[in-house]
Amino acid sequence: MSIPADFQLKAIADLMDAMKGDKREIILKSCTGSGKTIILTFFMDEYLKCFDKTVFIWLTPGKGDLEVQSKRKMDKYIHGAQTKTLVDIMTTGFEANDVCFINWETLNKKSNNALKDGERTNFLEHIEKAFNDDLSFKIIVDESHEGDTIKGKEIIEYFQTDKIIRASATPKNYTDATWIIVPEAEVIAAELIKKVLIINEGVKQGDEVVDQIDYLLTKALEKQRKLYSSFASHGANVNPLIVVQLPNKNDVLLDGVERWFASKEITYENGLLAVRLAERHENTAGIEEPTAKPVAIIIKQAIATGWDCPRAHILVKLRDHMSETFEIQTIGRIRRMPEGKHYDEPLLDSCYLYTMDEKFTESVKMSLGKGALEAANLHLKESLKSVKLVCEQVSGIAFSRDQRQILQTIYAYFKKHYNIDTRTIENKKRLEANDFLISNYVRQYVTEENKIIAAGDRSSYKDLKMTYIQAPINTTIHGREYHHIVGEISLRVGLKYEDLNAIFRRLFVRTAGKKPNINQILLLENRELYAFVLNNRELLKNAVRNAASELGDQLHLEFNALSDKTTKKDFWLPRECLFTYDATEKSQRVLLKSVYEGYLSSAAPRSSSEKKFEKYCESAASVQWVYKNGDKGAEYLSIVYEDAYGKARVFFPDYVVCVNGEIWIIETKGGFDKYGNSEDIDKFSPRKFAVLKAYIDKYNLKGGFVREDKKSDELCICMEEYSDDVSSASWSLLRDIIS
CATH class of the missing domain: 3.40.1350 (Trna Endonuclease; Chain: A, domain 1)
Known part of the structure; x- marks a missing residue:
């Protein structure tokens, strides 16, 4: 099973937070290649552990099989995931903990049978039965920039959901929504996408260009050959791909590109050239594989959603006299790393754009900002080639975390910031003086607009006038919520749920028949721990997260x-x-x-x-x-x-x-x-x-x-x-x- 990167774990935790918020719409903005499917599948798995009467509906766009690809990925990442397609739903209906992958087109097209009456219970009746079984639906709209249609909104309303997660690299500008933005720099740091897009390397200002096809494709093919050699020298069996994008409805340019490649003995017949157009596919089967034979593929302006080819490394954007809409999705096709890692070689860790289209270039720069730059190869001065230092790297040996060290670190944080000591009665007063709520009840606050806010989130609404209601501890309901919060906090700092749960119990819970341990902060009963964590979730989250960066007197920094x-x-x-x-x-x-x-x-x-x-x-x-x-x-x-x-x-x-x-x-x-x-x-x-x-x-x-x-x-x-x-x-x- 794949282990999410740190930035993906944070996004998962942010999604869990957003599900508790008051906004119906949740926008996950994450660039192409960032592993949105990993983020969403692990999030759903975590959510279903806490709320088991839930069904997720994952909607995908396009005429391809994106819903099948997404289902396969979840089956791969989450062992034992309860995934279904529309066919499965029509056979067995909806069940608790289902994750159902459905293509918009299947429900939109006139010929579909899913919404028609017949011998089988139709789709709407399956939804009605789910409501009768006390199931609730949560919606995920993948590639949401394509699915925001009138018909799409109608389909979503069938499910009467209170939460819609829209995932896209280029989401629309939703105003009344919770936004979760994955920083592109963190995706680069995780080595999932290339570090930078290089624009027109080797293209000199003032060059006279008579034939843009010959000029740009020559540079692209030279770059492809350098990349191929460099991959080989790094022991990577990767055949980098050139993507040639043509304007829509321009057969003259298409003919010119095909003839240019033929002059270099790159043709459809020998398998070195591929084409992917709405009406024509040649040599595209298996083209995503690292060692696939084609060295170039011709596409038009619009690329089919879900077409991912990590070995795509170079984009040649040809232009005509027409103005076309910039598509950031196009750039995303050449940004993935072919083997999911950087090679510590600038040539291989960059992707390349060649174009004479100045408007397109400016749009790229506006979209990618510092991720799209001009570039040049610079050489070290001869006199400095003898400079030598010592470089340190983390060894590949796996080390288990010392739970006692983590416990002592969190205790030291409370001691430093809240002045706690061995007197647990005094500690209760000191924590309460620092806004901790210590109670036998789980508290919720109610605003003047009758909005309900969990006690642990009250600091975000400190300027609002509020009253509160409270409920006695329910080990079933509040135990599930406790698990969710501890799991969320542990996700953010890279700890295991079991470790953090044990640490919280050592810090805050009385052990029957034993004296308080040296790191004891409070003497709560087991059930009172639920209320303590629920009522102080934000304070505890910040304490655990910030403690990781503290120096601490007992730590070894030699x-x-x-x-x-x-x-x-x-x-x-x-x-x-x-x-x-x-x-x-x-x-x-x-x-x-x-x-x-x-x-x-x-x-x-x-x-x-x-x-x-x-x-x-x-x-x-x-x-x-x-x-x-x-x-x-x-x-x-x-x-x-x-x-x-x-x-x-x-x-x-x-x-x-x-x-x-x-x-x-x-x-x-x-x-x-x-x-x-x-x-x-x-x-x-x-x-x-x-x-x-x-x-x-x-x-x-x-x-x-x-x-x-x-x-x-x-x-x-x-x-x-x-x-x-x-x-x-x-x-x-x-x-x-x-x-």
Whole structure:
């Protein structure tokens, strides 16, 4: 069974939260290749564990078999999943815990028999019987940008649902809805999609293009051959695919493309060329396989929903004189990684667009933002090829989590933030003073508009006038809800439900016949724990999540403490880099201090602190050279650290700098605003600083964290002891340290 990535686990938890909210519509926006099916199938499985009188209806668009593909994936991911198609429903009806995959077209077309009276109970009667059996329906609309039609709305209303989840990479602008947005950067970090889209690499401004077909396809085929060779050198058996997109209703361009490929001995007859048009499919069977024979496929403007080909790597967008609507779905077809991983090779971890269509290019940039950039291959300066450091990576050895360490970490968090100690009676008072509700009842709040809010969510509505109602603990109803909340919290921090459940009991529940243990916070009865967790769900969720990033007095942050979880190797400055930049920036100055020839001031993506730091280094006389490190990949410099729960992680310091002949390692972070408030959103900054300090001490280097102080408009550096207070002695002006 596949294990969801961290960002997918967060999305699952967010969906669980949204199901408790008051909005009927829930929008899941997640880019193509992010594993929406994994997110939704694991979410449904988790939800059905808590609410067993539920039936999910999964609606898919298109004339293909997307509903069959989705069903197969859930059967693969969730062992024992109770999945059905429309045929199964017509045979057995709806049952508790069903997940039913239905194609819109099946219910829309005039010839379907599902909604007609006949010998079998018809579809609407099956729904009515489900209502009589006290079943409730929840709706998932896959690729929702295609399913929002009048007929589609009619079908949804058959099920009288209170929740509709609409999933799409490009959802419509629903205003009265709960939005769950999966950050594209996290999908890239999970290595599911390519790091960046390179636009018109090698296309020089001012080039005279007489024949766009010959000009663009030549560059695309050259790139395809380089990719093929690079895959082979990495031991990957992948045949990268060129996707040639033509405007709709332009047979002249189609004929020209076919003739150009034929001149290169790439034809339908020898299996190297494929075509996928509404009225014509050739050589498309099995084209998604990594080693499939076709090197190019011709498509029209609209691509069939559900057509996924992870080996697609290059898009050639040809144009005519007509204006066409930009389709982000098209770009999504070349963004998946063919083997679900990065290769730590910029050539392979990027995808490529070649086009003379300026409007299309601008639409791509607007849609992808920093994910769509111009690029150039830069080479390391000869004099710096001997620079060597030590790179740390997490070893492949699996380590079990120490439940006692996790328990002590959460206890330490409560001790630090709520001042609890061994006196459990006093702890009750202190927690109540910090907005915890400790009661024998499960409380709900009612607003003036008669809206009911769970006690654990009341902080989100603190400005509303509310009264409350409360109910005695019901072990069946509230036990199920307790399981749901503990499962949701554990999902967010990567713990097992069983571990967190046991930890909550150690922290908060009295053990009959025994004295309180050393980490005891409260002395609740077993059933009272349900009320405590239900009434304080948000506070507990934040405590468990934030505790993972705490330093803690008892934790091992010495450099050698991670030796069992760390592998080391020599690190050399990469000989070549795929440099991405924003060609629309006003300044395109070459930064001479960079280790790469031709490195521009418009380098992108870059944070404000990074851009300011690069600019400072360029003007600082003591700085001899600057290397901008990558943010993920085995070819970049990384350092291993642990979170407070014992999970090994890596971070990639932003810069390696040579100052007066000494090597410095620099990490830039969000700055301090004009009032001195921290703008750093990384909760793990103190832990990263501690391990960076240990690293530079061990290897006799220098370095620290650099942040911008917006009050003084200066860059500041912290080198010895980390502090989130810019006015403390921990922070010095960068210009006083690196002049």
